[in-house]
Amino acid sequence: MNETSTTGTLRVKTGLAEMLKGGVIMDVVTAEQAKIAEDAGAVAVMALERVPADIRAAGGVARMADPTIVEQIVGAVSIPVMAKCRIGHFVEAQVLQSLGVDYIDESEVLTPADEEHHVNKWDFTVPFVCGARNLGEALRRIGEGAAMIRTKGEPGTGNVVEAVRHMRTMLEEVAWVAGVREEQLFTVAKDLQAPYDLVKWVHDNGTLPVVNFSAGGIATPADAALMMQLGCDGVFVGSGIFKSGDPAKRAKAIVEATTHFEDADIIARVSRDLGEPMVGINISDIPDAERMQERGW
Amino acid sequence: MRVGVLALQGAFREHILMLEAAGATAHAVRLPEQLDGVAGLVIPGGESTAIAKLMRTYGFYEAIRECHGSGMAVWGTCAGAILSAQTIADALPDQEPLGLMATTVRRNAYGRQVDSFEADLAIGQLDLPFRGVFIRAPLIEAVGEGVKVLARHRGDIVAAQECDMLATTFHPELTGDLRVHRYFLEHVIGAG
Numbered sequence: 001m002n003e004t005s006t007t008g009t010l011r012v013k014t015g016l017a018e019m020l021k022g023g024v025i026m027d028v029v030t031a032e033q034a035k036i037a038e039d040a041g042a043v044a045v046m047a048l049e050r051v052p053a054d055i056r057a058a059g060g061v062a063r064m065a066d067p068t069i070v071e072q073i074v075g076a077v078s079i080p081v082m083a084k085c086r087i088g089h090f091v092e093a094q095v096l097q098s099l100g101v102d103y104i105d106e107s108e109v110l111t112p113a114d115e116e117h118h119v120n121k122w123d124f125t126v127p128f129v130c131g132a133r134n135l136g137e138a139l140r141r142i143g144e145g146a147a148m149i150r151t152k153g154e155p156g157t158g159n160v161v162e163a164v165r166h167m168r169t170m171l172e173e174v175a176w177v178a179g180v181r182e183e184q185l186f187t188v189a190k191d192l193q194a195p196y197d198l199v200k201w202v203h204d205n206g207t208l209p210v211v212n213f214s215a216g217g218i219a220t221p222a223d224a225a226l227m228m229q230l231g232c233d234g235v236f237v238g239s240g241i242f243k244s245g246d247p248a249k250r251a252k253a254i255v256e257a258t259t260h261f262e263d264a265d266i267i268a269r270v271s272r273d274l275g276e277p278m279v280g281i282n283i284s285d286i287p288d289a290e291r292m293q294e295r296g297w
Numbered sequence: 298m299r300v301g302v303l304a305l306q307g308a309f310r311e312h313i314l315m316l317e318a319a320g321a322t323a324h325a326v327r328l329p330e331q332l333d334g335v336a337g338l339v340i341p342g343g344e345s346t347a348i349a350k351l352m353r354t355y356g357f358y359e360a361i362r363e364c365h366g367s368g369m370a371v372w373g374t375c376a377g378a379i380l381s382a383q384t385i386a387d388a389l390p391d392q393e394p395l396g397l398m399a400t401t402v403r404r405n406a407y408g409r410q411v412d413s414f415e416a417d418l419a420i421g422q423l424d425l426p427f428r429g430v431f432i433r434a435p436l437i438e439a440v441g442e443g444v445k446v447l448a449r450h451r452g453d454i455v456a457a458q459e460c461d462m463l464a465t466t467f468h469p470e471l472t473g474d475l476r477v478h479r480y481f482l483e484h485v486i487g488a489g
Contacts, residue, residue, distance in 0.1 A: 005414040005431075005450075012413045015432045015471050019342045019375070022306040041350040043306060043343070078389065079344050080410060080433065102410035102433070125411045259305050259351055260327060 052156030088114025121145025153216020245275030307343020340377030399441025
């Protein structure tokens with residue numbers, strides 16, 4: 001018997017994502033917001049300098065948060081803390097690992113640092129979550145070492161339409177790969193531009209190899225339950241909570257709707273009197289160059 | 298045999314699949330009335346703070362205590378081991394355990410996610426070592442009279458049983474190895 005402890009294994013990395021399932025991960029920019037999120041029943045918080053709606057409004061280059069903010073948030077709550085690094089910015093990722101975050105989000109919400117390469121996530125002990133719009137993108141990220149996927153949606157909009165599009169695409173493609181004949185998988189892998197072994201795994205198991213959350217535009221309890229009914233494992237809520245009128249109440253309502261996503265009576269009850277939701281943006285009003293979902297490849 | 302898995306949040310689906318594979322009939326429990334007629338309940342891993350809040354909102358504290366009092370066995374893994382304890386050593390102000398088992402548990406006892414680990418465990422009731430997967434795991438710091446220690450890792454208690462109560466700080470549901478689930482069905486349910 002080997003009593004030696006091994007850290008950073010794939011099972012330990014994907015395992016934390018398994019424990020977050022059925023839960024809500026909330027964007028926070030201060031320790032105070034992190035406490036509100038924890039009190040509302042969030043399973044994790046995402047430490048950021050600005051929520052996506054403010055990044056969108058401010059323009060310019062969006063980077064990893066100041067380490068002081070990350071440390072304050074890590075110190076404020078006992079639930080896991082995630083933080084975002086720019087796509088391909090492996091030094092921001094190294095810094096976040098050294099700060100003790102529990103998950104790194106290599107995120108299209110920030111301005112990409114490399115337009116060809118994502119971070120080699122196998123180099124890290126801390127696990128990574130990455131965005132994807134379809135199965136090929138998800139499997140490329142998993143091939144690079146991502147231990148969790150979130151469909152991208154369109155961050156900072158309060159508009160769930162892209163989140164729905166990406167989740168439907170992902171699940172339809174998984175079902176398609178599961179249904180093709182085995183000899184077709186080589187061509188499927190070529191067409192998806194995804195590693196063959198992972199395509200084969202999806203074919204054999206009929207599901208993604210890692211947990212898949214929904215993100216990008218969820219603003220109401222019904223939005224969260226919609227994504228759960230479509231088949232995601234849990235939800236990220238970014239701007240939707242702290243850009244609304246009553247964040248604590250809305251956060252708790254989204255948590256309850258995510259757990260009881262098939263119970264319309266409960267969703268109706270928790271959706272009452274939540275105050276002003278965040279202001280939404282129509283996707284067609286966003287110029288192509290400003291669509292965050294197009295970042296990452 | 299009917300077994301419920303508390304499905305407020307966390308790795309409940311894996312437990313349901315493992316219990317079914319071990320021969321039980323398992324279902325997700327999201328509301329207290331879904332505890333009716335179950336011989337055992339699994340409280341899965343997840344975030345103990347999030348699960349505790351949902352348990353309070355939906356009346357699970359009273360319901361689980363009452364069902365346990367009338368013979369329902371309970372197995373807590375990780376967050377579930379925290380929630381079923383007598384005492385949480387480092388509890389948040391409003392974090393109340395169910396108090397079903399004479400254990401004192403400390404949350405996140407090994408550090409942050411980078412300190413999560415796997416290791417082989419010698420469990421006296423099983424012939425061969427069991428692969429323990431520890432994710433931001435708690436520690437069973439102390440046990441009262443009547444609690445049997447089933448496994449230790451480097452001296453620390455990681456599995457314990459008290460009559461029809463089982464606690465593991467690791468995640469058998471993530472291994473595909475059915476032996477702990479079988480042990481729960483055969484030697485914990487009905488042991489009260």
